[in-house]
Amino acid sequence: MANQVYKETQTYRGTWVMYFILMVELPTLILLLVFFIQAEDKTEMGIALSVVGVTMSLILLFIFNLKLETRIDQIGVSFKFFPFVRSWRKYPREKIQSISVISYSPITDYGGWGLKGNSTTKAYSILGDKGLLLDIGEKKKIMIGTMKAKELEEYLSTWKEE
Structure with a gap:
């Protein structure tokens, strides 16, 4: 186990969230196109269509690029949550006082998914209701979401023993 590393990458790509956004955005754009074709003032409707299209594209691009990466090795725990x-x-x-895989309620415990928290607790999650809870002392806790809870628990059982 000495050189084993646990890695996990989470994104919204290929999840129900991505498909939901597409199911909302595509009919909206089609409806606006129909209005554009029937409009008498094509300039005004063209501007509206462009603004809505660009806004929807930027939102989709933003969500498409969200990525939570976790890495645990013999040195410690590392993560990044792009673009935040x-x-x-x-x-x-040495700084980690306790580490465990937990089940949590994203809405009631942390106020939803994403980057959440206050001065004592921070939560970084994409989807799901499982996470890695780190107690790093000084009354600070960090919760990192995981979609591979069983694999992470197995890794941590041997990681703690080292």
Whole structure:
């Protein structure tokens, strides 16, 4: 186990969230196109269609590029949550007082998915209701979402023993 590394990458690509956004955006754009074709003032409707199209594209691009990466090795726990946390946040093994895989309620415990928190607790999650909870002392806790809870628990059982 000495050189084993746990890695996990989470995105919205290929998830129900991505398909839901597409199911909302495509009919909206089609409806606006129909209005554009029937409009008497094509300039005004063209501007509206462009603004809505660009806005929807930017939202889709933003969500498409969200990525939560987690890495655990013999040195410690690292993660980054692009585009909010661009460089790796590293927590050395010695600084971690406790580490465990938890089940949580995203809405009631942290106020939803994404980047959430206050001065004592931070949560970074994409989807799901499982996470890695780190207690790093000084009354600070960090929860990193995971979609591979069983694999992470197995890794942590041997990681803690080292």
